Amino acid sequence: MADNNYSQLIEVFSTEHGTVYQCNRNNNFVVEFAGNCSAFKTGNFLDFTRRVNAINLSEMAKNTSRHADIVILMLHYTERCFVLTMKDVIRLKELLCGAKAMIELNSIVNECLRQYAF
Amino acid sequence: MKDLLRLRTSLTEEIEALLNEQIKMEARSSSIYLSMSSWCDRNGFDNSAKYLEKQSGEERGHMLKLFRFVNDMGGKAISPEITDIPQEFDSFKGVFELALQQEINVTASFNRIADRCFKAKDFMTFQFLQWFLNEQIEEEYVARRILELFEVIGEEGTGRWQIDKNIPGVSYGE
Numbered sequence A: 001m002a003d004n005n006y007s008q009l010i011e012v013f014s015t016e017h018g019t020v021y022q023c024n025r026n027n028n029f030v031v032e033f034a035g036n037c038s039a040f041k042t043g044n045f046l047d048f049t050r051r052v053n054a055i056n057l058s059e060m061a062k063n064t065s066r067h068a069d070i071v072i073l074m075l076h077y078t079e080r081c082f083v084l085t086m087k088d089v090i091r092l093k094e095l096l097c098g099a100k101a102m103i104e105l106n107s108i109v110n111e112c113l114r115q116y117a118f
Numbered sequence B: 001m002k003d004l005l006r007l008r009t010s011l012t013e014e015i016e017a018l019l020n021e022q023i024k025m026e027a028r029s030s031s032i033y034l035s036m037s038s039w040c041d042r043n044g045f046d047n048s049a050k051y052l053e054k055q056s057g058e059e060r061g062h063m064l065k066l067f068r069f070v071n072d073m074g075g076k077a078i079s080p081e082i083t084d085i086p087q088e089f090d091s092f093k094g095v096f097e098l099a100l101q102q103e104i105n106v107t108a109s110f111n112r113i114a115d116r117c118f119k120a121k122d123f124m125t126f127q128f129l130q131w132f133l134n135e136q137i138e139e140e141y142v143a144r145r146i147l148e149l150f151e152v153i154g155e156e157g158t159g160r161w162q163i164d165k166n167i168p169g170v171s172y173g174e
């Protein structure tokens, strides 16, 4: 997670299917997933992660009606409408949870370093 | 790497969620006191009705105090959704038994949050909670005192009328 001199965009976490970046210029997070990029302010990123985590996968699997095959997430803080299959949900959960863990870890590291700041 | 979590708010996700739950609990208390007030009014306990209405306002004040704190700290205060408020009560005494129980639950809830703040080393929120913990001493005291009126005066004859008359006078002097 070293700062890159050429860009304010820092990779936070990456999987085979996407990457989450932190933008130090705009103080937000950029989620690259399924070929698209969306930027989230911190609070909205946490909210987005919570919503994706709240998707009940076993319910999707059990429910045989056709509309249960996909989940549609329409969020007021992003233009993008997320239409997710079960596979997408699993991949997005993995990406967002991994990113959130790294963001929290960074926060802990910063907190520890703060005592040496003066 | 810049700490965007900390830049947003000093509240951890857990504490922010706990505070939002408490906002909901205070709003619920406020609604229940109001429905108690209506029940007392319908049953001829005018003084109790007024007292409970005032109590309802105080609970809303508590809710707003928490609400502003969460926003002031950079968090997201959530306007609570309150449903399933009981509108009927078993008896005059039952109303105040429930009131005491409710205050006990609120105290327990604040104790839990204070404990979490301590563990998370969030001493700013811990400090903020002191006001509420202090307030609960008074709230429980008054609720308990009112219930004692039922024992001291007794409900027979004009007892309930007497009890109703004495309720506004119950206060906590430190």
Ligand SMILES: [Fe+2]
Pocket: B026, B029, B058, B059, B062, B106
């Ligand atoms: Fe309260």
Ligand SMILES: [Fe+2]
Pocket: B029, B059, B103, B106, B139
């Ligand atoms: Fe109260």
